[in-house]
Amino acid sequence: MGKRLIILAVVLVVIIGGLIVIKSHSSKNPSEPAKGTSLEDNSSTSEENKPNDIKQEEESGDIIKINKIDDFASSKLLVESKSITSSELPSDIRYLASVYTRENMNLSSISAYYTKSNQSADAYDILHDYVLLFFDEVNDGSVKISASKEGNPLRDYHFNSAKEMSKIKGVDVLISQYEDKYIITFSQGRFQFDIETNGVAEFEMLTLVGNSIK
Numbered sequence: 055m056g057k058r059l060i061i062l063a064v065v066l067v068v069i070i071g072g073l074i075v076i077k078s079h080s081s082k083n084p085s086e087p088a089k090g091t092s093l094e095d096n097s098s099t100s101e102e103n104k105p106n107d108i109k110q111e112e113e114s115g116d117i118i119k120i121n122k123i124d125d126f127a128s129s130k131l132l133v134e135s136k137s138i139t140s141s142e143l144p145s146d147i148r149y150l151a152s153v154y155t156r157e158n159m160n161l162s163s164i165s166a167y168y169t170k171s172n173q174s175a176d177a178y179d180i181l182h183d184y185v186l187l188f189f190d191e192v193n194d195g196s197v198k199i200s201a202s203k204e205g206n207p208l209r210d211y212h213f214n215s216a217k218e219m220s221k222i223k224g225v226d227v228l229i230s231q232y233e234d235k236y237i238i239t240f241s242q243g244r245f246q247f248d249i250e251t252n253g254v255a256e257f258e259m260l261t262l263v264g265n266s267i268k
Contacts, residue, residue, distance in 0.1 A: 118260065119218040123232035131210040134168040134178035135185075142166075143184055146243060147201050150186055153265045154197055156258060159190040167208060183207045195253030197262065206239070207248035213237075222260070223267045229259075238263055 140151035143164065151161055165185045168178035182204045188197040200207035213232065220227045227240040236259045238249040247266065251259050 116223070116264075117221040119220045119229065120236075120256075121216040121218055121228070121230045123213045123215045123230050123237075126211060126213045126232055128211050129209070131208055132169070133182070133208060136166045136168065138164050138166050138184075140164060147184065147245060149268065150184075150199055150201065150266065153199070154188050154262055156190065156195075156254075158192040159188050159195060159197065162187045162189045169204075169208070180204065190253070193253065196251070197254065198250040199266065200248040200250075201245045202248075203244055203246075206246050209248070222263055225267050227263060227267075229263075240267070242267060 140148060143151065151164065154161075163186075165187075166181055167183040167185055169180045169182045170178055171180050183200045183202045185207075186199045188199075190196065202208075213230070215230045217228065220229050222240075225240050225242060227238060230237045234253055236249075236251045236254065236256075238247075238251075238259070240247050240263075249263065249266065251262070254262070
C-alpha cells in the first residue's frame with residue numbers, strides 16, 4: 055500500500071510539471087514568428103509587393119536623370135487657340151486623351167494652337183500644337199501634354215538647365231525640374247512631345263511618361 059501511494063505521488067508530480075511546461079509555452083507572444091520564419095517574408099518592401107511602376111522601371115532597364123532648372127522666365131506666345139474633341143486628334147496621338155488615369159485628374163480641354171506662317175499676315179494658318187490639359191481640383195495638380203509636327207511644342211516660358219538625357223522604353227527623354235514642376239520632352243514618330251506637370255509626384259510623372267511612349 056505504501057509503494058502504491060509513492061508511485062501515485064510521482065505520477066501526479068510528473069503530470070503537474072507537464073501542465074506547467076505547456077502553459078509556459080502557450081503564454082508566449084502570439085505575434086512572435088515561429089522558429090525558421092524570416093521577418094522579411096512578410097515585409098511590405100519585398101520584391102513581390104513593390105509598386106508596379108518600380109518593378110517596371112527595374113525590369114525595363116530605364117535610366118532616369120532629372121535636371122534641376124536654374125532660372126525661369128516668361129516669354130510672349132502668339133497663338134490662336136481652337137477647342138477640339140479627342141476624335142479630331144490625329145489617330146496616332148488620340149490615346150493621349152486617356153493616358154493619365156490618376157484619381158481626380160480629369161481631362162479638362164483639348165485645343166489646337168495655330169500660328170502665323172508670316173508674322174505680317176493676319177491669319178493664324180499653321181496648326182502647330184495639339185494641347186491636352188488635365189486638372190485635379192481636389193489635390194491642386196495639373197498636367198499639360200503638347201504634341202507638334204512643326205518642331206518643338208510652343209511654351210510661354212523658357213529656362214536653363216543641364217541636358218542629361220534619360221532613357222525610357224528605349225526613347226531619349228529630357229526631364230527637367232523646378233520646385234514641384236516637371237518638364238519633359240521627347241520625340242516619337244512624326245511628333246515632338248512636351249509634358250508639363252504641377253503638383254505631381256516623381257513616380258507618377260515617370261508613369262505618365264512611360265504611358266505616353268508607345
